[in-house]
Amino acid sequence: MSKGFTVWLTGLSGAGKSTIAQALGGVLQQRGRSVEVVDGDEVRTTLSKGLGFSREDRDTNIARIALVCALLSKHGVVAISAAISPYAQARAAARRRIGEFVEVYVQCPIGVLKARDVKGLYEKAVRGEITNFTGISDPYETPEAPDVVVNTDVESVEESVARIIEHLEERCYILPSPSEEVA
Amino acid sequence: MSKGFTVWLTGLSGAGKSTIAQALGGVLQQRGRSVEVVDGDEVRTTLSKGLGFSREDRDTNIARIALVCALLSKHGVVAISAAISPYAQARAAARRRIGEFVEVYVQCPIGVLKARDVKGLYEKAVRGEITNFTGISDPYETPEAPDVVVNTDVESVEESVARIIEHLEERCYILPSPSEEVA
Numbered sequence: 171m172s173k174g175f176t177v178w179l180t181g182l183s184g185a186g187k188s189t190i191a192q193a194l195g196g197v198l199q200q201r202g203r204s205v206e207v208v209d210g211d212e213v214r215t216t217l218s219k220g221l222g223f224s225r226e227d228r229d230t231n232i233a234r235i236a237l238v239c240a241l242l243s244k245h246g247v248v249a250i251s252a253a254i255s256p257y258a259q260a261r262a263a264a265r266r267r268i269g270e271f272v273e274v275y276v277q278c279p280i281g282v283l284k285a286r287d288v289k290g291l292y293e294k295a296v297r298g299e300i301t302n303f304t305g306i307s308d309p310y311e312t313p314e315a316p317d318v319v320v321n322t323d324v325e326s327v328e329e330s331v332a333r334i335i336e337h338l339e340e341r342c343y344i345l346p347s348p349s350e351e352v353a
Numbered sequence: 354m355s356k357g358f359t360v361w362l363t364g365l366s367g368a369g370k371s372t373i374a375q376a377l378g379g380v381l382q383q384r385g386r387s388v389e390v391v392d393g394d395e396v397r398t399t400l401s402k403g404l405g406f407s408r409e410d411r412d413t414n415i416a417r418i419a420l421v422c423a424l425l426s427k428h429g430v431v432a433i434s435a436a437i438s439p440y441a442q443a444r445a446a447a448r449r450r451i452g453e454f455v456e457v458y459v460q461c462p463i464g465v466l467k468a469r470d471v472k473g474l475y476e477k478a479v480r481g482e483i484t485n486f487t488g489i490s491d492p493y494e495t496p497e498a499p500d501v502v503v504n505t506d507v508e509s510v511e512e513s514v515a516r517i518i519e520h521l522e523e524r525c526y527i528l529p530s531p532s533e534e535v536a
Contacts (some may be wrong), residue, residue, distance in 0.1 A: 171387070204354070204428045216420045219413055220403065231400055237399050238421055245387045247428045 171201060174243035175343050176268045177334065180255045180313060181276030182305045183291060184283045186330070187252040190276060191333045198248050201344055208235055211253040215266040223302035229260045236264035243270055248343075256304045258311040272343070274334055275316035282307050282323045316339075324338050355386060357426035358526050359451045361515065363438045363496060364459030365488045366474060367466045369505040369513070370435040373459060376514045381431050384527055391421050392435040406485035412443045419447035426453055431526075439487045441494040455526070457517055458499035463488050465506045500524075 176196065179187040181242050188209055195205040217234045222225040237247035249268075256260050265271040283305070284292045295303035302308045313319075318337045320330035338344045360377065362370040372393055378388040400417045404410040415438050422432035432451075438444050455484040466488070467475045478486035485491045496502075501520045503513035521527045 206428065208424075216413075216416050217400075223355055230399075233399050234417075237395065238424060239535060241389055241391075241421065242428065245389065245425065245430045262534065267469060 171246040173270065173343065174246040174248060175266075175270035175272060175338075176237070176239040176243050176249040177272045177274060177338075178255070178261065178264060178268075179250065179252045179274050179276050180261060180316075181322075182278065182283055183191065183254060183303070184288060184308055185278040186288060187254075187276045187277045188326065189327055190274075190320065190322075190330050190334075191250045191252040193327050194334055195248075195250055197331055199334060199345065201347070203248045203344065205250065206247055207250045207252065208238050208242075209250070213253075216238050217253060223308060228255075229263075232257075232260040232264060233267075236267045239264070240253065240268045243268055248304060254304050254310070256308065256310040258314065261313070270343070272318065272334075272341070273313060273316045274318045274320060274340065275313040275319065277332075278322045354429040356453065356526065357429045357431060358453035358455060358521075359422040359426045359432040359434065359447075359482045360455045360457060360521075361438070361444065361447060361451075362433065362435045362457050362459050363444060365461065365463060365466055365493055365498075365507075366437060367469060367471060368459045368461040370437075370459045372397065373457075373503065373505075373509055373513050373517075376433040376510050377517055378431075378433055380514055380518060381527070384525065384530070386431050387429065388431045388433065389425050390416055390433045390435065391425075392433070393477070396436075406491060408440065411438075412440065412446075415440075415443040415447060416450075418449045422447070423451045426451055426483070437487050437493070439493040441497065444496070455501065455517075455521065456496060456499045457501045457503060457525070458496040459505060459513075460502055461505045468530065476529070 179185055191207045195207045198205045219232045221231050235251050242249040294300045295306040304310050318334050339346050373388045378390045381388045397473055401414045404414050418434050418436055425432040477483045478489040487493050501517050522529050
């Protein structure tokens with residue numbers, strides 16, 4: 171059985187966490203790994219059901235996602251989380267619980283996110299129509315020592331994924347890509 | 354990768370679900386399977402945190418445990434749940450979500466459970482000191498078509514586990530035990 175681990179993406183809303191999670195998951199599956207992206211509607215409706223945006227509720231949400239990632243990683247799966255996870259302490263607790271943990275800071279300046287504002291959420295948050303919005307009306311604690319930083323304002327998704335893959339190879343979580351000379 | 358599946362134990366408090374879950378897990382690990390018993394304090398403190406004993410809260414709890422079991426089973430793990438899961442509809446939803454699902458009714462007459470009352474919970478429930486206690490002041494919907502029934506009032510733990518193992522072999526979830534003639 172391959173060694174399981176968790177790639178924990180953290181960053182502001184709209185920075186590209188879910189997109190990177192899916193693309194990274196695809197590359198890892200091509201490399202023969204079992205992958206689970208712990209993200210999306212089922213997490214929100216089932217694991218996070220009834221939770222709000224208080225610090226305690228956000229921490230509970232992260233602890234649940236971390237538990238799922240920990241169980242999957244324990245059994246050889248690569249789990250990928252794409253939750254904002256704004257609080258450093260909750261991320262540290264997730265790292266402790268999971269053990270084999272790669273923190274990736276999905277970095278994008280908030281000015282760029284406000285300008286893009288694909289879902290119109292930043293505008294609503296600035297207007298106060300959405301409260302407790304991370305980066306506007308709720309804190310985001312920037313990771314102090316992430317394992318990888320990707321800069322989605324200047325990198326393509328492929329570039330960000332390649333940099334995460336490179337780090338996973340360096341840490342021997344995955345084998346180096348087979349030589350391309352074969353082709 | 355071996356085919357994952359979930360053994361879903363259901364039954365009253367004190368009927369022996371957790372004990373059977375642990376023993377069954379041990380046997381399956383000896384057979385070379387990756388096993389996760391989705392039970393215990395971490396489930397209660399993390400997945401079930403904040404939930405009470407209303408039908409809605411119980412259903413939410415079961416949906417979360419089912420999600421965890423589903424993800425593990427998807428990746429080749431044998432997940433074992435030991436939650437009371439009193440409502441047939443929630444168990445049916447778990448079956449649908451998980452797919453590879455073996456329902457085991459851990460049966461023990463409530464009279465026997467009241468007489469044993471290892472944790473003193475039934476006495477408290479009868480006195481009304483504990484409310485919403487399954488089988489006393491809250492319903493338990495007996496499974497109508499469980500895959501296996503074990504009768505813990507008359508069977509030993511080993512006997513119950515052997516009957517579950519036999520069913521798993523019949524359904525080709527696990528290979529038959531290696532011949533004992535070798536020894």
